[in-house]
Amino acid sequence: MRARDENKEIAIRQKAVEMIVKEGLDGLSMQKLARAAGVSPATIYIYYKDREDLIIQLALYASEKLTCTSLENFDPEMSFEEGMKLQWRNRARFFTENPTEMLFVEQIKHSQHYEKFVEANKEHFRDVMKKFTANAIKNKELIELPFEAHWSIAFGPLYQLIKFHSQGHSYASKEFHLTDELMMQTLQLVLKALKP
Amino acid sequence: MRARDENKEIAIRQKAVEMIVKEGLDGLSMQKLARAAGVSPATIYIYYKDREDLIIQLALYASEKLTCTSLENFDPEMSFEEGMKLQWRNRARFFTENPTEMLFVEQIKHSQHYEKFVEANKEHFRDVMKKFTANAIKNKELIELPFEAHWSIAFGPLYQLIKFHSQGHSYASKEFHLTDELMMQTLQLVLKALKP
C-alpha cells in the first residue's frame, strides 16, 4: 500500500481556493488546477468525485475552520458581552489570517452551491450558540428574539464591515481600514441594540 | 435601418439572470443562453461585447433597479426613523417582487466581478445617503460614526434577514419566514443602536 502524499492534497486545496477567489467559479478548470498544483488531472479525481464535489468539500473544510476559530476560548456560559466580543474578535482574526479562504466561503455562500453546503453543515455550532443565547436571556443580558433576528443583528454588521474592508465597496471610502477600535465600537452599538 | 427587437433584449437579460441564479456563473453558456432566449448566439454579441460584458451590464442594470426602488418616496430631509423604515421596506419589497434579480446581485457582489461592478456604480445614491445621515446627526437622531460602521449596522442585519429568508440558512429554522412584523421589530433594535 502506497500512502497518500499529503502535500499534494494541500496543494490542490490551496490552489483551488486561490483560483476560485481570483478567477471565480467559472475560472476553475480541472486541468489548470492540476497544472497549478503540480499534479496530474487524474490525481484530483482520487481525492474528489468530480468538480462539484471538489468545490463542496473545499467549502465545508474552510467553513469548519472558520467555525472552529470562532469558538476558540468560547464558552456558552460566558457573559453575553464577553462572548460576543470573543466571537467578533475570533472571526475578524480568521479573516485577517485567512483572507482568501474567507472570501471563498462568502462566494460559495452566495452561489448555487449554497444549499448543498448548508445540508452538510454540522449542528454543533448551532447548539452552542443556542445555549449561549438562552443563557444570556435568562441572565437578562439579551432580549428575547427569534434566532434569525438575533443572528442578523449580532453578526450581520460584522460581515458587512469585513466586506467593506476586504474589497472596497461602492459606498466605502477608498481609505477605509477596519481597525480593532472601529470593530469594537461597532460591537458596542450592536450590544446596545440587543440589551434589554 | 432595422430597429432592435426589444423583446429579444429583454429575453436575453431575463434568461441570463435566471440561468446564473439557478446554475451559477459557471452554468452560463452563451449558446445555452441563446437557445433559452430564442435567439442566435451571434445576436447576443450585438448587445454585449462579450460574456463578461454581459454579466457586468446585467449586474449594473439590476443594481440600479434596486437603488431606484430603495429611494422611492425617499427624501434625505426625512426624520431618521422614517427614512430608515422606508428604505428597509423598499428594499424588502424589491426582494419580494424580484427575488431572482436580488439573488443575482448578491451573487455578483460576492464574485470576482465585484470590482468592475463597483467601479461603474453611480455616486448619486451615496450622496443622497450622506446627506440623509448628516442631517440625522445634525438633528441629534443619529450618533456620529464612520460611514462604513453606520452602514454596517443600518443595513447589515436587513441583508442577513433577507438571506435567511431566501435560501434557508445553516442556522435558520426550517420554518423561518420573514414577516413585515419581524422586520420592523429588527429595525427598531437597529434604530436603538444608532440613536444618541
Add this chain to the structure above:
DNA sequence: AATATAAATGAATGTTCATTCACTTAACAA
C-alpha cells in the same frame, strides 16, 4: 419601388473543458 443600414442569423472555428483509462510507481506485508 429602390436603396441603405443595421439587426439577426446559423454554421463553422479552434480552443478548452471534465473525465477516463491503461499504465507506472512507491510502499508495505509476506
Add this chain to the structure above:
DNA sequence: TTGTTAAGTGAATGAACATTCATTTATATT
C-alpha cells in the same frame, strides 16, 4: 525478495465552449 495494493500519471476522448463571419432579413428613408 516478491506480491499486493492503492497512489499517481500522461495522453486521449468527445462534448461544450466563446466567438466570428458570410449571409439574409426587416425597416426607415429616399
